[in-house]
Amino acid sequence: MPTKGNPRHAFRFDDGLWEAFQDAAQRDPFRRVPAVIVRDFVAWYARQRKAPAPKRPDAAPPRCD
Numbered sequence: 338m339p340t341k342g343n344p345r346h347a348f349r350f351d352d353g354l355w356e357a358f359q360d361a362a363q364r365d366p367f368r369r370v371p372a373v374i375v376r377d378f379v380a381w382y383a384r385q386r387k388a389p390a391p392k393r394p395d396a397a398p399p400r401c402d
Contacts, residue, residue: 348375364394 362371380388
């Protein structure tokens with residue numbers, strides 16, 4: 338899977354959802370950036386050859402706000 342691409346496609350996410358996604362991405366054991374995680378998910382969802390099933394990071398500890 339290439340790590341660089343042409344930024345032709347824009348996606349809009351709720352700010353809270355994107356923040357939660359970035360927090361989860363920081364717990365990714367492979368330390369992939371969010372864009373790579375999204376690309377990997379799309380490849381798997383589209384049933385691209387050899388695209389591994391995505392794995393969720395461990396749950397975050399509860400916030401004490």
